[in-house]
Amino acid sequence: xxxxxxEWRVLGTxxxxxxxxxxxxFETEIPAAVRVGEAVAVxxxxxxxxxxxxxxxxxxxxxxxxxxxxGTPGRFTTxxxxxxxxxxxxxxxxxxxxxxxxxxxxxxxxxxxxxxxAASRSLSTPEGTAEVYVAQSVTRGEDDLWWAFVGGSxxxxxxxxxxxxxxxxxxxxxxxxxxxPYFWVVKFSERDTQTRRQLAIAAGxxxxxxxxxxxxxxxxxxxGGDVVA
Numbered sequence: 198x199x200x201x202x203x204e205w206r207v208l209g210t211x212x213x214x215x216x217x218x219x220x221x222x223f224e225t226e227i228p229a230a231v232r233v234g235e236a237v238a239v240x241x242x243x244x245x246x247x248x249x250x251x252x253x254x255x256x257x258x259x260x261x262x263x264x265x266x267x268g269t270p271g272r273f274t275t276x277x278x279x280x281x282x283x284x285x286x287x288x289x290x291x292x293x294x295x296x297x298x299x300x301x302x303x304x305x306x307x308x309x310x311x312x313x314x315a316a317s318r319s320l321s322t323p324e325g326t327a328e329v330y331v332a333q334s335v336t337r338g339e340d341d342l343w344w345a346f347v348g349g350s351x352x353x354x355x356x357x358x359x360x361x362x363x364x365x366x367x368x369x370x371x372x373x374x375x376x377x378p379y380f381w382v383v384k385f386s387e388r389d390t391q392t393r394r395q396l397a398i399a400a401g402x403x404x405x406x407x408x409x410x411x412x413x414x415x416x417x418x419x420x421g422g423d424v425v426a
Contacts, residue, residue: 200274201225201237202264206349208236209257216270217241217255219263222349231267238270251276258284258369260349282356283368283388286347290372291401294329296320297381301331313342314379319361326362326386334373334380343373343380359384370396 203223210217218236221227227237241252252273255261259281264274296318304316315332334343345351357365366384370393373380385393397403 198228198231198267200264200266201227202275203262204279205261205263205265207255207257207259207261210241211238215240215242219261219265220348222260228267231269231271237265237267239265240270240272244273248273248276251278254278256281256283257286258282282366284347285368285370285393285397285402287372287397287400287402289375292399293372293374293377293381294396294400296329297331300329301377301379301381304331317360319359320383322385322390322392324385324387324390324392326359326364326384327392328359328361328366328384330360330382330384331379332382333378335378340373340380346371346380346382359386362386368393370400370402372400372402 201221203221203225205219205221208218208220216238218233219239220236227235231237243249244252255276255278260279261276262279263276266272266274300316300318301314304314308314313333313336315330317328317330320327320329332342332346334340336342346355349356359366364386366386367388368385368390369382370385371380371382383393383396
């Protein structure tokens with residue numbers, strides 16, 4: 198098998214800590230023998246030298262420029278983190294924050310036209326800038342707008358800016374609740390804040406009850422081959 202070289206998004210590390218899933222943000226054909234949905238499993242151990250510290254620091258949502266040799270698992274041949282933005286995702290969160298529900302109801306009430314429903318609002322937090330965004334999750338296929346967000350194929354400005362304040366987001370917490378027609382994203386200007394941790398726990402995105410391996414499998418399966426940044 199040949200090395201697959203380009204930009205990748207880190208999806209997350211499996212519960213064993215020995216492999217992570219990475220999704221290509223470039224046109225490539227993942228060999229069927231090593232395909233995990235639309236991702237590749239890559240070893241996180243035994244690199245040595247200058248490569249191991251880089252791999253150790255990778256987190257969900259990071260973008261990397263890397264060469265990946267496919268295998269079970271594959272291995273990085275080169276890797277450089279190009280963007281340290283972090284994503285905390287929940288595919289079927291058990292709870293939805295009240296401020297998300299309120300914003301969605303207001304967006305629906307005020308929506309006019311044929312385009313997807315979407316709205317954003319600033320949030321008051323003690324740690325920098327925060328903003329909530331809520332959007333219709335379906336246009337043509339099941340959760341297609343949600344997967345466009347997860348795969349990074351929305352407009353670059355979504356990841357590079359806030360709607361309600363200056364600055365660039367450092368971290369995103371997002372959920373796609375079951376049984377409702379929308380998903381939500383909270384952008385934070387600072388990483389790993391107390392507010393972010395409390396939100397992720399309260400919405401059921403992290404914790405002992407979350408099956409990280411099942412979440413990663415759904416993530417890898419759901420991205421689809423046509424989601425390219």
